[in-house]
Amino acid sequence: MSKNALARAADDVRAGHYAGLSIGAWRWLAAGVAIALAAALPFAASKYQVFELTMVMIYAIAVLGLNILTGYNGQISLGHGGFFAAGAYTTAILMNRYGVPYWATLPPAALVSFVLGVLFGLPALRFEGPYLALVTLAMAVAVPQFLKYFDTWTGGVQGINLIKVTPPAGLGLDHDRWLYFVVLVILVLAMRVAANLLHGRTGRALIAIRDHPIAAAAMGIPTARYKTLAFGTSTMFTGVAGALAAIVIGYVSPEGYSVFLSLSFLVGSAIGGIATIGGAIVGGLFIQFVPNLANDISDAAPWAVYGLAMLLFMYAMPRGVVGSPGPWFRRLSRRMRPHDAALRQ
Amino acid sequence: MHEFLQQVFSGLASGAVYASLALALVMIYRSTELVNFAQGEMAMFSTYIAWSLVNAGLPFWGAFVITLAVSFLGGMAIERIIVRPVENAPVFAAVVVCIGLLLIFNSLAGFLFTYTVQDFPSPFPDRPVLGALMTTRDLGVIAVTLIMLALLFAFFRFTTTGLAMRAAAQNPESARLCGIRVGRMLAMGWGLAALIGATAGIMVAPVLFLDPNMMSGVLLYAFAGALLGGITSPVGAVVGGLIVGVTENLVGTYLIATQLKLTVALALIIIVLVLRPNGLFGTAVVRRV
Amino acid sequence: MTAQKAIMAGLSAVGLFLAVGLAVAAEHNGPGVSDTEIKIGNTLPYSGPASGYSAIGKAQAAYFAMINDQGGIHGRKITYLSRDDGYSPPKTVEQVRKLVEEDQVLAMFQTLGTATSLAVRGYLNDNKVPQLFVATGADQFNDPKHFPWTMGWQPSYRTEARIYGRYILDKLPAAKVAVLYQNDDFGKDYLIGLRAELGDKADKMIVAMQSYETTDPTIDSQIVALHASGADVLLIAAIPKYTTLAIRKVYDIDWHPTRFLNSVSTSVATVMKPAGVEKADGVISAAYLKDPTDPQWQGTPGYKAWLDWMKKYYPSGNLADIFTVYGYSTAQTLVAVLEASGDDLTRDNVMKNAASLHELKLPMLLPGITISTGPDDHAPIKQMQLQKFEGNGWKLFGNVIPGSGGQRDATASEGQGK
Secondary structure (H helix, E strand, O other), X not given: OOHHHHHHHHHHHHHOEEOOEEHHHHHHHHHHHHHHHHHHHHHHOOHHHHHHHHHHHHHHHHHHHHHHHHHHOOOOOOXXXXXXXXXXXXXXXXXXXXXXXXXXXXXXHHHHHHHHHHHHHHHHOOOOHHHHHHHHHHHHHHHHHHHHHOHHHHOHXXXXXXOOOOOOOOOOOOHHHHHHHHHHHHHHHHHHHHHHHHOOHHHHHHHHHHHOHHHHHHOOOOHHHHHHHXXXXXXXXXXXXXXXXXXXXXXXXXXXXXHHHHHXXXXXXXXXXXXXXXXXXXXXXXXXXXXXXXXXHOOOOHHHHHHHHHHHHHHHOOOOOOOOHHHHHHHHHHHHOOXXXXXXX | OHHHHHHHHHHHHHHHHHHHHHHHHHHHXXXXXXXXXXXXXXXXXXXXXXXXXXXXXXXXXXXHHHHHHHHHHHHHHHHHHHHHHHOOOOHHHHHHHHHHHHHHHHHHHHHHHOOOOEOOOOOOOOOEEOOOOEEHHHHHHHHHHHHHHHHHHHHHHHOHHHHHHHHHHHOHHHHHHOOOOHHHHHHHHHHHHHHHHHHHHHHHHHHHOEXXXXXXXXXXXXXXXXXXXXXXXXXXXXXHHHHHHHHHHHHHXXXXXXXHHHHHHHHHHHHHHHHOOOOOOOOOOOOXX | OHHHHHHHHHHHHHHHHHHHHHOOOOOOOOOOEOXXXXXXXXXXXXXXXXXXXXXXXXXXXXXXXXXXXXXXXXXXXXXXXXXXXXXOHHHHHHHHHHHHHHOOOXXXXXXEOHHXXXXXXXXXXXXXXXXXXXXXXXXXXXOOOOOOOXXXXXXXXXXXXXXXXXXXXXXXXXXXXXXXXXXXXXXXXXXXXXXXXXXXXXXXXXXXXXXXXXXXXXXXXXXXXXXXXXXXXXEEEOOHHHHHHHHHHHHHOOOOOEEEEOHHHOOHHHHHHHHOHHHHOOOXXXXXXXOOOOHXXXXXXXXXXXXXXXXXXXXXOOOOOHHHHXXXXXXXXXXXXXXHOOOOOXXXXXXXXXXXXXOXXXXXXXXXXXXXXXXXXXXXXXXXXXXXXXXXXXXXXXXXXXXXXXXHHOOOOOOOOO
């Protein structure tokens, strides 16, 4: 494409259309293609690869929860691993002790994580920056300790083995592929819910609170209520992800929910793009695949390679993979038309 | 009563360990407004450098001085090369970079020095004191921490460089207009923090024993102590660290089972912070709308 | 949002290609076996707080390298695929599935950790993959009735604790016992075993229990609390670093109980010397492996063979680290099983041979201790011998104690209180 054609295309997109279709129509098309691809993948991949992709989607849901809170609302959380565990154990206990079928454990897991998040969000209102980081970190530390202490309920250090899920008869799907589709449906649902929330009034309120809290309050936005609800919604997403993880992996124990898990979510969120929705998927891919790649590159110091990957991603794309193209795109438009007053911001 | 005193003094001893790392955290925060999650691992790595020097035959104090110099330069280099690119990026990019550094240092230490727990020589003899309530080694850690605190306090209060560093952190634009080399101040901040961390590591290694994961547990306590005292206050860092050490011991002994003592101790700290959101000695940040 | 959705689709595809790229082509001669190769899988923590155990995997790889240099197993070289799971059960599940489904290993060997091994036990048994010589002393892995494909290796922690309990009942019947334990399956198993042996006297005799986490920097507070209970016997169920701290602190607060150490933390060079040999004098432990830093083994043929192997095949290893001896001995056990399977290297036959070991002797096991298994007995090592630390090293005393294999302890409890 010539420079002028590129500039014209940029103008079109900024005006809301391209090649005759509105941007909205393009979005639906792209979403449709993506979902179709995702639905076709499990039939082209091996059981193990399907399992890996299912984990990617689970981590994407967890990271999406974190994006809502930290990206859109500006409240840092180093404790989302704890909420992930809360959802996981809710599912594990309901399935193991009370024989609840796996799909029926998801709403209680969501509810438990939501309530926990709101309870946490209330004192969190007082804090920001590193102080909030400490408060949330306390959650990440407390949860494994509670899990070990209340061992009659949680199985303590032995953990809980979950009953294996049997796919419904007649669909011709095996265990791994069935769970893949279950998680895919929930991921698409989660992204839709998040999009509705964040691209509407609530989203604008959250962003206003993040960027200009005093002005937002002055405009009449009930900051405390929004911040607390943001916390609860965020932890609800991550809690559901935890429940799904318990079902897919088939085992829960306190060892699996360390502080490092919370840090991984934060890293995945930042790498994907902290204030984006699609970035959550990139974050999930990063958390799942990069440590394995690092292990293949160097089995003597795998974490060093993992850490290095984090650094390189942040240098190249400080706003995340999905968050960076936006500003780059805007800068490109500006450079194409240096004398156009309308492009100056 | 005797047990109570023993718990308190043990708490002071471990609290001094937390306080020394907390000082490094405060140093970085004051100079660059970042919480450096990699501080503990950097301190541990510096300690390994000292250990290698001692193993190669150097006397303790020689190794100590060389390690401090290497850590100072290393800290400056890290700021220049690794942290500088994300200084103007959203703050989470810097957080991720710090986490990445944590992983790199931890893994490199394991790779270079193996994971076997090592002995580390101490300049202080190991004799009991105060009727077996403490040892001279524990007193040594407390003494060195207080000396570092005094030096740090004097540096920020009474020297021009310290003043310049505070200015560069608070308002880089105005500081530049005054002729302060902001970049150099930031690098120095990291260098000094690395130096403090190295001292902390070397003092602490004889007590905790040296292995790549020596500081992983300490970081959380140091973080809590620094925030309790006020993340901008060195005095707060030391007081906070000591309080965390004593509180944790007393909570574990008298209040709740040891399995939950860390949770309860953190909960207590959070309650204190609710009442004083900027920590005990921290200053409130006044923002203009 | 357009860009985001498109990128999402593209990256899913990229992810798929990455995953495919990492897969290894399957062998054509049964799972993991060809005329020239035998693939064995393993998971252990190479990263994270438990990474101290990585020396075990490195030692095993080094031993297999030596076997391969000597011609392999009936001409087949062992390909040892050891993967990092960071001691996190979800990661273990992932790595084990990859090893079994993508790399097609013949068997899993020495999955390290109780929770991590439990996470994959069901999957491996369902898929009839041998889970050989699990690297933990937990009793659950000796349960051939429910999990016939799973087998432990070392003496169970509960068995060992029972040995200490028996000693206390026999020699110190009026003792008041305090226990320091790591707050996980390893530490708790010692508590359970001790209580089981003390039986109905347990509640009266055990006057204090204190736990610690592996993230705790010090355990001074716990030791002080245990001292305040007035106990005169102390059982330390802790990993090496905390054992060293405990020995030192107990001495420093002028407390001199009869001390029992668990067998994992008995290394002279990495535990006793840093604590101070004068402070460690008199501690009692049980052992089944020879400590490479113990002077009494220097010059014996078994030790010399081990030393030569370390120098040639694992030069970066620490000669004072007992984990290298552990890795060496476990690898030897696997080699024995593979050799016994001859040319019939199917999973069935390997499992059958693993469950038919009869008094196998290994050079670095204590004299008198051998490995035996059977279809109802999936506990290869059951014997231990008591030893006391005197002067500069351990002195074995008494006879080799048979031990029970631990099945009857599976339902024991850990009692109330702190």
